[in-house]
Amino acid sequence: MITISHLSKSFNKFKAVSDLNLEIKNGEIMGFAGLNGAGKSTTIRAMAGIIFPTSGTVSIDNNDIVREKVKASKHLGWVPELPNFEVNAKPIPLLKYYGGFYEYGAGELDKKIKELMEEFGIYNYRNRKLKYYSQGMKKRFSLIAAMIGDPDNYLFDETLNGLDPQGVKEVRDIIINLKKDGKSVFLSSHILSELQNVADKIAIIKNGQLIKILTREELVNLGSSGIKIHITNPDKGVIDILSSFGETSLTGDYYFIKKGGNQDPAGINKELVMKNYMVDYIGRENETLEEYFLEMVK
Amino acid sequence: MNGFLYDIKRTLTGKFTIIIVILLVLITGLTAYSVGVTSNSSTPGSVAIVMPYMNDTGHNLTISDYAINGYGAPVSGLKISSQLENFTGNGTTYVHIKGTTGSNGYFNTTVPYNSSTNYNYNIYLSYNDGSSVGLRMGVGFSNGHMSNYSECCIQQSYSISYSHSNGYSLYTANVREKGDGSAIKTMIFNRNYTSSTAPLHLYYNTSSTFNTNVYPNSNLNTKNVTGYGTMKSAEYTVILPLSIRNNGEYVNLYLANGTSGSTNVAPVAFTSFLYVDNNPGIALQGALVTFFGVLFVPILGIFSAYFYYSKDRASGIIESVIVRPITKGKLFLSRFIGTSVSFLAGIIIALAVADIILEHYTGAFISAGFFTEMLAGYLIEAIAFAGIIYLASQFIKSQGAVLGTGIGLLFALGFMWQVISGALLFLLKIKSTTSVYSKDSLILNAFSPSYFPYILADYYKNAFGTVTAASVGINIYSVIIIGIVWLLVPAGIAFYFTRKRD
Numbered sequence: 133m134i135t136i137s138h139l140s141k142s143f144n145k146f147k148a149v150s151d152l153n154l155e156i157k158n159g160e161i162m163g164f165a166g167l168n169g170a171g172k173s174t175t176i177r178a179m180a181g182i183i184f185p186t187s188g189t190v191s192i193d194n195n196d197i198v199r200e201k202v203k204a205s206k207h208l209g210w211v212p213e214l215p216n217f218e219v220n221a222k223p224i225p226l227l228k229y230y231g232g233f234y235e236y237g238a239g240e241l242d243k244k245i246k247e248l249m250e251e252f253g254i255y256n257y258r259n260r261k262l263k264y265y266s267q268g269m270k271k272r273f274s275l276i277a278a279m280i281g282d283p284d285n286y287l288f289d290e291t292l293n294g295l296d297p298q299g300v301k302e303v304r305d306i307i308i309n310l311k312k313d314g315k316s317v318f319l320s321s322h323i324l325s326e327l328q329n330v331a332d333k334i335a336i337i338k339n340g341q342l343i344k345i346l347t348r349e350e351l352v353n354l355g356s357s358g359i360k361i362h363i364t365n366p367d368k369g370v371i372d373i374l375s376s377f378g379e380t381s382l383t384g385d386y387y388f389i390k391k392g393g394n395q396d397p398a399g400i401n402k403e404l405v406m407k408n409y410m411v412d413y414i415g416r417e418n419e420t421l422e423e424y425f426l427e428m429v430k
Numbered sequence: 431m432n433g434f435l436y437d438i439k440r441t442l443t444g445k446f447t448i449i450i451v452i453l454l455v456l457i458t459g460l461t462a463y464s465v466g467v468t469s470n471s472s473t474p475g476s477v478a479i480v481m482p483y484m485n486d487t488g489h490n491l492t493i494s495d496y497a498i499n500g501y502g503a504p505v506s507g508l509k510i511s512s513q514l515e516n517f518t519g520n521g522t523t524y525v526h527i528k529g530t531t532g533s534n535g536y537f538n539t540t541v542p543y544n545s546s547t548n549y550n551y552n553i554y555l556s557y558n559d560g561s562s563v564g565l566r567m568g569v570g571f572s573n574g575h576m577s578n579y580s581e582c583c584i585q586q587s588y589s590i591s592y593s594h595s596n597g598y599s600l601y602t603a604n605v606r607e608k609g610d611g612s613a614i615k616t617m618i619f620n621r622n623y624t625s626s627t628a629p630l631h632l633y634y635n636t637s638s639t640f641n642t643n644v645y646p647n648s649n650l651n652t653k654n655v656t657g658y659g660t661m662k663s664a665e666y667t668v669i670l671p672l673s674i675r676n677n678g679e680y681v682n683l684y685l686a687n688g689t690s691g692s693t694n695v696a697p698v699a700f701t702s703f704l705y706v707d708n709n710p711g712i713a714l715q716g717a718l719v720t721f722f723g724v725l726f727v728p729i730l731g732i733f734s735a736y737f738y739y740s741k742d743r744a745s746g747i748i749e750s751v752i753v754r755p756i757t758k759g760k761l762f763l764s765r766f767i768g769t770s771v772s773f774l775a776g777i778i779i780a781l782a783v784a785d786i787i788l789e790h791y792t793g794a795f796i797s798a799g800f801f802t803e804m805l806a807g808y809l810i811e812a813i814a815f816a817g818i819i820y821l822a823s824q825f826i827k828s829q830g831a832v833l834g835t836g837i838g839l840l841f842a843l844g845f846m847w848q849v850i851s852g853a854l855l856f857l858l859k860i861k862s863t864t865s866v867y868s869k870d871s872l873i874l875n876a877f878s879p880s881y882f883p884y885i886l887a888d889y890y891k892n893a894f895g896t897v898t899a900a901s902v903g904i905n906i907y908s909v910i911i912i913g914i915v916w917l918l919v920p921a922g923i924a925f926y927f928t929r930k931r932d
């Protein structure tokens with residue numbers, strides 16, 4: 133369980149985070165969404181004990197991260213936004229170093245390291261220096277480094293970001309498994325939809341301030357589908373046609389029809405093609421979530 | 431394991447610590463080697479000092495040669511080739527005497543004797559293995575008494591003197607104490623000792639000039655000298671509490687019979703010798719002080735701090751450790767203590783290796799005091815430089831800037847400090863010939879850790895240029911204060927900031 137209470141952090145005069153209050157319960161995944169520079173990493177770094185809060189507190193399983201740092205850190209795993217490790221190190225010695233800060237019996241740590249590395253598919257690369265690891269492998273190593281102490285609370289800073297679809301799925305599964313094990317997870321992202329399928333709640337931060345906490349139900353409603361269309365030869369007439377299927381908007385090159393009414397993509401496609409429009413993309417999308425998000429944090 | 435001890439252990443077993451130890455051992459070892467091979471003092475074990483004794487036994491002259499080595503131990507198997515010159519009114523006759531000392535160090539022989547003539551007894555020495563020890567010496571004998579021992583060519587820093595008075599036939603030899611290079615062991619031999627010989631009391635003092643005015647008649651006021659002990663046998667070993675601080679002083683030894691404790695005694699023997707500390711540490715320190723002390727140790731301190739701490743901090747790599755169950759303060763301390771302990775281990779090993787090399791070439795170990803003094807000086811210097819870099823890392827966020835600062839410090843506080851302090855004194859218009867100048871340059875030296883070993887050495891030798899160290903304010907208090915300041919202040923401030931700042 134993680135409790136953030138009245139957390140503020142300023143850099144000189146600049147307030148990166150102001151008066152943030154959040155609670156992440158055991159077995160809960162809390163998403164943390166905000167645009168770049170909103171204060172997500174700052175919040176997470178203060179939660180991890182890397183930087184000191186200007187005011188307010190963070191407690192990990194009821195241990196204050198500043199005043200009871202050792203106890204609090206024992207129960208916390210942190211995955212940084214960018215993997216940053218001793219480049220010349222090999223994974224096993226480095227994990228042994230990290231693992232040495234926790235209470236492991238003889239041989240237990242070696243076993244744990246092997247298990248985790250196998251689980252994350254990098255055991256075969258155990259003799260390779262970290263600097264020769266690919267981005268994906270580095271990210272996996274970061275996850276292992278966070279899990280080495282077997283903590284009950286996790287901070288993931290943009291961990292899904294920059295992964296290929298396969299990687300996203302894998303990490304998502306890991307996070308969901310952590311939840312199943314009753315761990316509390318705090319996962320930030322600058323893309324709301326990335327959090328949608330994994331988070332129980334999403335806290336939205338803008339300019340260092342919490343502006344809303346979306347619950348699962350709200351997410352489901354917001355996240356319901358609309359239809360997204362791309363036309364290679366659009367003109368003014370398109371909006372008229374599409375409006376007959378529902379409320380239509382144009383974002384960039386894409387048309388979007390909000391949900392409701394008769395929304396069969398095949399029917400819409402047929403209608404457009406008959407009017408000599410060339411449709412190169414049409415599909416159900418969760419655009420509204422992102423739209424909603426962008427609207428909110430603008 | 432406790433995270434703090436755990437991190438220290440990791441620092442100490444890291445690759446960089448091994449590199450430090452190897453570099454330190456290489457540099458001090460090579461320095462000791464060059465000091466050793468150029469030193470001209472022989473190994474004490476291969477020195478032979480012979481004390482001839484002649485005694486009139488009526489119709490015969492008993493000749494007894496006793497040989498000791500540079501440690502004062504009897505020398506067996508020493509070939510003695512000698513000749514007795516008999517000066518008569520109608521010319522000189524010669525008797526050749528050859529022999530080898532026995533396991534107790536003695537070679538005894540008897541020659542016919544005519545008491546109406548004077549004798550000269552000259553000795554040439556070589557070892558059984560044929561190697562010459564290069565000593566030639568002689569003793570005169572007339573009127574039934576042995577007199578005027580003369581010696582030639584005894585190797586540097588060994589000395590022997592002879593005095594004959596009131597029935598005592600006394601040799602005083604200065605030799606080495608095994609295991610303590612700086613101690614001079616004075617051995618007194620009474621060659622005509624018998625069980626009825628009256629005990630002799632030994633007194634001593636030191637003087638800055640040669641003392642000629644005591645032997646043997648004038649009374650010695652025992653208040654002006656220090657009593658050492660009583661000689662009640664044929665051989666008496668004296669180790670005076672002399673240190674490097676007495677280097678260059680004359681040591682006066684007085685042997686007197688009579689009641690111990692009386693104020694005025696008449697010395698029966700007196701000898702005075704110039705105390706030259708033969709500790710090889712002096713030469714080693716002289717050789718280390720420039721390159722090692724002003725360039726290498728600062729580099730060691732600066733780069734170790736960079737590799738053990740600053741690099742990780744500036745690159746953010748340390749964050750992956752900060753999130754572990756350890757506080758920032760403890761992590762700082764563990765790294766700093768790890769750095770310091772690696773210096774301690776490296777310097778101890780390096781000096782020990784240097785010590786073994788020096789012993790091989792000079793026969794003497796660096797004294798414990800000198801060893802400690804050098805260890806403390808270089809250790810504090812290295813820790814001070816490391817502390818300054820730890821401090822700089824609290825404010826400087828890029829690796830390049832930290833390294834740049836380190837190199838700047840190496841110039842400013844290291845090998846350019848003499849130039850900088852000279853320039854400062856010039857700007858302050860202090861003339862280099864005045865005593866204020868030397869005092870002020872000393873004060874400026876206290877502001878660079880590179881010069882702490884100099885100050886400590888000055889204190890240890892109690893010499894600052896041509897004056898005593900104490901006269902310019904180098905004393906136990908000032909040395910300890912400067913040492914503690916360098917040891918604790920930069921690191922202490924850095925520690926304060928690491929706990930308060932991100």
Ligand SMILES: Nc1ncnc2c1ncn2[C@@H]1O[C@H](COP(=O)(O)OP(=O)(O)O)[C@@H](O)[C@H]1O
Pocket residue numbers: 143146148166167168169170171172173174175
């Ligand atoms: N060490 C720092 N010094 C000064 N400003 C900082 C520092 N770290 C972050 N900031 C500022 O705080 C704000 C929030 O940054 P950050 O928490 O990294 O945002 P996010 O992770 O949401 O993209 C940004 O404006 C950033 O420039």
Ligand SMILES: [Mg+2]
Pocket residue numbers: 169172173174213290
């Ligand atoms: Mg961020």
